[in-house]
Amino acid sequence: MTEVTLLTSYDSLAEVYEWLISDAKLTPAEFAASFEDVLGLAPPNAQVLDCSCGTGQLAVGLAGRGMQVVATDASAAMVRRTAELSEEHEASIRTVRADWQELPDHFGDATFDMVFCVGNSLHHAEGAGGRVAALASMSRLLRRGGHLVLTSRTWELVRARGSASDYVRNGARFSLTPRTTRW
Ligand SMILES: C[S@@+](CC[C@H](N)C(=O)[O-])C[C@H]1O[C@@H](n2cnc3c(N)ncnc32)[C@H](O)[C@@H]1O
Incomplete structure (x- = not known):
């Protein structure tokens, strides 16, 4: 259930998902580069x-x-x-x-x-x-x-610091406040 x-929610999110990708990883090249430390392990x-x-x-x-x-x-x-x-x-x-x-x-x-x-x-x-x-x-x-x-991501840590994620896309700002998750 x-x-x-x-x-359903990821199907709906798909069209606007870039809002949730950090500025530093928006392009494919930047996203891959964020894993530079492990990419050298691949043949x-x-x-x-x-x-x-x-x-x-x-x-x-x-x-x-x-x-x-x-x-x-x-x-x-x-x-x-x-x-x-x-x-x-x-x-x-x-x-x-x-x-x-x-x-x-x-x-x-x-x-x-x-x-x-x-x-x-x-x-x-x-x-x-x-x-x-x-x-x-x-x-x-x-x-x-x-x-x-x-x-x-350890959302509990993010919450404990009282921070939320802020994104700006095309001049508009979006804030994401994480909810608590139990693992
Ligand atoms: C937070 S997004 C991360 C997407 C991408 N890896 C990124 O870093 O931008 C989580 C992704 O997991 C997918 N997902 C959720 N449940 C899944 C499952 N049971 N099997 C495979 N993918 C799943 C969602 O559809 C969504 O694309």
């Missing part, structure tokens, strides 16, 4: 999966670095936006609509050198069991010695 609500022509691709900035940025990229997301609208961004940048990215637990239905074990699940995405998995199941899927798809790149 929670899942249905979540996906040349690495096979890479971004399994919560959102609007595709990271996937397109990685393709721009010569990686073979597959981008997946549970939200069909996000996957569509990633395909559009890929076309706009003349990148060659395979896009698939799949939630984390469906990934093994689409890709064989040990397919990827690197799997990305970034931008506070895993937090959407349902409870500890959902997070473990999602991580188990990602882990199956990684080659031996491959790397999972996972980023998350």
